[in-house]
Amino acid sequence: MYSKIGSYIRELYKSQDFIPLSAPVFTGNEKKYLEECIDSTFVSSVGKFVDRFEEMVAEYTGAKKAVVCVNGTNALHLAMMLAGVERNDEVITQALTFVATCNAISYIGAHPIFIDVDKDTMGLSPTAVDHWMNTNAALHGDECFNKSTGHRIRCCVPMHIFGHPVHLDELMEICNKWHLELVEDAAESLGSFYKGKHTGTFGRIGIISFNGNKTITTGGGGMLLFNDEKLAIRAKHLTTQAKRPHKWEFYHDEVGYNYRMPNINAALGCAQMENLEQFVLNKRETASSYAAFFKEIEEIEFFAEPAGCRSNYWLNALIMKDKKTRDSFLQYTNNNGIMTRPIWELMNRLPMFRNCQTDGLKNTEWFADRVVNIPSSVNIHLLYENQIK
Numbered sequence: 001m002y003s004k005i006g007s008y009i010r011e012l013y014k015s016q017d018f019i020p021l022s023a024p025v026f027t028g029n030e031k032k033y034l035e036e037c038i039d040s041t042f043v044s045s046v047g048k049f050v051d052r053f054e055e056m057v058a059e060y061t062g063a064k065k066a067v068v069c070v071n072g073t074n075a076l077h078l079a080m081m082l083a084g085v086e087r088n089d090e091v092i093t094q095a096l097t098f099v100a101t102c103n104a105i106s107y108i109g110a111h112p113i114f115i116d117v118d119k120d121t122m123g124l125s126p127t128a129v130d131h132w133m134n135t136n137a138a139l140h141g142d143e144c145f146n147k148s149t150g151h152r153i154r155c156c157v158p159m160h161i162f163g164h165p166v167h168l169d170e171l172m173e174i175c176n177k178w179h180l181e182l183v184e185d186a187a188e189s190l191g192s193f194y195k196g197k198h199t200g201t202f203g204r205i206g207i208i209s210f211n212g213n214k215t216i217t218t219g220g221g222g223m224l225l226f227n228d229e230k231l232a233i234r235a236k237h238l239t240t241q242a243k244r245p246h247k248w249e250f251y252h253d254e255v256g257y258n259y260r261m262p263n264i265n266a267a268l269g270c271a272q273m274e275n276l277e278q279f280v281l282n283k284r285e286t287a288s289s290y291a292a293f294f295k296e297i298e299e300i301e302f303f304a305e306p307a308g309c310r311s312n313y314w315l316n317a318l319i320m321k322d323k324k325t326r327d328s329f330l331q332y333t334n335n336n337g338i339m340t341r342p343i344w345e346l347m348n349r350l351p352m353f354r355n356c357q358t359d360g361l362k363n364t365e366w367f368a369d370r371v372v373n374i375p376s377s378v379n380i381h382l383l384y385e386n387q388i389k
Ligand SMILES: *Cc1c(COP(=O)(O)O)cnc(C)c1O
Pocket: 071, 072, 073, 074, 076, 097, 098, 100, 101, 159, 185, 187, 188, 209, 210, 211, 221, 222
C-alpha cells in the first residue's frame, strides 16, 4: 500500500527525484525586482518595495494596515507587546503549534496555557476554551484572572494549523466575554479565508510568516496585520528602534527593536504576492487530488478544510490509524525520497513549557500520534499547464 502511495505522489509531482515537503517557487518577477533593487542601491531597510509589499498584503487580506518584519517570530513578539501582554501574564494558546508561538509569549516573560484543539479544525477549540475559562478564570472589572495562579490572563492566540482556519466566530465571542485580546497566529494561513474574510484580520492584531517553506516567501520575513491604524503606527515605530522621524536628528522615545524587513526581501515578496492567488489555487488542486486518492484507502484519512472555510492547504495532512502505522509510513516515504514528517512535538512536552497548565489536551494528543504531512509544494507542472491554457 505504501508503495502505491509513493507512486501516486511521484506521478502527481511528475518527479523521480527527491520530493520536498514545501519548496518555494519563483516563476514571476522575482529576478527583475531583485535586479531593480540592487541597481537602485536601496537594498536595506528603506525602499519602495517595503511600502509596496505592505500595501499589497493589506489589500489582499483586507487588513487596514500591514507592517512588515524580519520574520514571523518577531512579528509575534511585537503582537504580544501591542496586545498589552506583560511579565507574568498568561496567554491561552494551543500545544499543537510550531514553537515560535510560545517563544514569542516567553520573550515577554508571560506564560502559555495550553487548551485542546477541535477534531474538525485541528486548531484551538472554542468549546474547550470556554470550558476551561468557566472553571478556572474570574473577571475583576475589565481584567481576567486565573483563579489558581492569581495571574492575569491577557490574550488568546489561536493558530490556523496548516492553513485551516479555527472556529473564529465562537472564539471571538469567548474573547469578548472574558476581555481577552485575540491575536491570530496566521503564520501558515496566507490565502486562507474564514466565511469569506481573511485569517489574521479578526482581532485587532494578526501575523503572517514568509519563511522559505511557507505559501509565499521573502527568504525570511513576517507581517503584522491591523484593523487599527494607531496600533500599526506604533508597530512601525517599535520595529524602527523607536526613532522619531526626522531628517537628521536621532531621538528615540522608548526601547525599540530593529525588526525591519530589508527592501531586498520585500522585492521578493512583491513578486511572490503577484502570484499568491495562483499558488493557492494550485495547492488546492493538489489537495483535491490527494483527497480523491485517499478516499479509496480505508485506513488513512485525508484532513480536509473545515466547513465554511477556504484553506490555502499550506501543508497537506493525513491522519493515520495509530502511532505505529504513522511511524512505518514515515520510514517508508523518507527512505524512498519522499519527504514526510510527523506533527511538531507538543509544546507541553518541551522542557521550557513542561510546567505550563493544560486542560488535558485529549484531541491534541490524539492528533500528535497520527498526523503526517505529505509533499505540498506548489506543483510547477500544473502551474505551467494552467498558464498555457
Ligand atoms: C512559520 C511559523 C511562525 C513564524 O516563523 P518565522 O520562521 O519566524 O517566520 C510562527 N508560527 C507558526 C505556527 C509558524 O508555522
